[in-house]
Amino acid sequence: MLKLKYLFNNEELAEMMLRNWAYDQESLHLFQYYRISSNAIYPFENGGKNQLLRFAPQTEKLKSNLLAELEFLSYLRERGYGVLEAVPSRKGSELVEAQTPWGTYYATVFKRVPGVRMDDATLDDQTVFRYGQALGELHRLSSDYSPVQSKRWTHSEVLEWIRRILEPFPEQMAARAETELLADYFAGVSATSGNYGLIHYDFELDNIFYDQTQDTVNVIDFDDAMYHWYAVDIEQALDSLLEAVATEEQAHKKGCFLKGYASRYDLPEDGPSLAACRRFADLYRYARILRSTAEQWEHEPEWLTILRSRLDSSLKVGSSRFGEKL
Structure with a gap:
């Protein structure tokens, strides 16, 4: 942000x-x-x-x-x-x-890519299957990818960036402790060519366009791409999907998504827990919001005051699990 x-x-x-x-x-x-x-x-x-x-x-x-x-x-x-x-x-x-x-x-x-944003589409079984399939295919291609000129940053470099962001905020002791907890945790997780590579990082419904007539999927917004475990993409995609469907449908839709993924790439059997993936996402978002909102001005416009209040609430929610054992 x-x-x-x-x-x-x-x-x-x-x-x-x-x-x-x-x-x-x-x-x-x-x-x-x-x-x-x-x-x-x-x-x-x-x-x-x-x-x-x-x-x-x-x-x-x-x-x-x-x-x-x-x-x-x-x-x-x-x-x-x-x-x-x-x-x-x-x-x-x-x-x-x-x-x-x-x-x-x-x-x-x-x-502009063709299709309808998946958060505006009917999430029937075929659409959800194609959603998972698109992520599996992305990870399959990523596993064979070697950049020629430039390389995106890694999860370790992101954690180092978070450390730098937190430096001017001495009161952010819980966030600093969470950064070190996650750094220690990920240092102990096996990273292989099969479970770790360049991920989208924001593979959520609003970044996926589905053209139902052509049965094609197009993906946008690779702005946050980084080298990380593929499980991070899976966790964030599932989180986005399950938020969009009724509670009684969640288990079934999750199964459709994972079947789609597995049709293109093996589901990772090792790697970080989904809880650790969520904690990384929460911390990274927390640091970005903290940085974005640090400056304040007198007589801010109403839309900015409302946005600042919403972001402050996000900080509280995002930090609610800081320090919990993984």
Whole structure:
């Protein structure tokens, strides 16, 4: 998540970034449908086709991670896996680094993927099976992947980043203890080519698009991808799925998902517990929210006050299991 000061709509900045690509001038009214969270996303059209401009401040991203994301997406597309397709800029680059009056920004443009977001789709057995199958296929391809140029960061590097984020907050003793507890736990877990690799990390329903007529799945938002145990992706996908279905259906839908996964890749028999995977996700989110909300200003707009309150509640929920034995 970006720092809160970067969540304000800035169409002048968006248009300045977009000028690095070809676009339809008359489509800029689509900027009104922007969204900002981990990145700013502004829709537009080029040749009448929907595309998405994604950008973020240089201070919020690691260039090596962005380049590694684009390389992995290219690898997946070459092997027939449905993912976002980056659009080269006017100068032929998929990643643009631009100086602006608001600072230096990284930007990329993607073609919009077909299908309906799975959180808006009917989660029948076939759809859930395809959801699991898409994750299994992703892990199968990841297990054979060796980056040529750039490499995404690892779970250990994420934990080190969390340590640095917590340094200015002496009162965050529980979060620091949780960081060390998880570091010690994962250090004792076997990492093999079969159970550990480059994962999506956010393989939730709102990042998966299903085209029922073509029976195809497309995956977006690899922005948080990292090297971790495949179990982390499985845990987060199941958590997203089970939240979306009725309690009495959860066991059956979980079975459909796991059958789909196993049709493409063996379910990991070793590796971290699902509870440990959830604790990592909670801690990482906690650190990102803490960093994002650290700055405060007088007379904040109402939407920001509401968001800050919601994020404060998330901090309390996310830290509720800090320190529990794994």
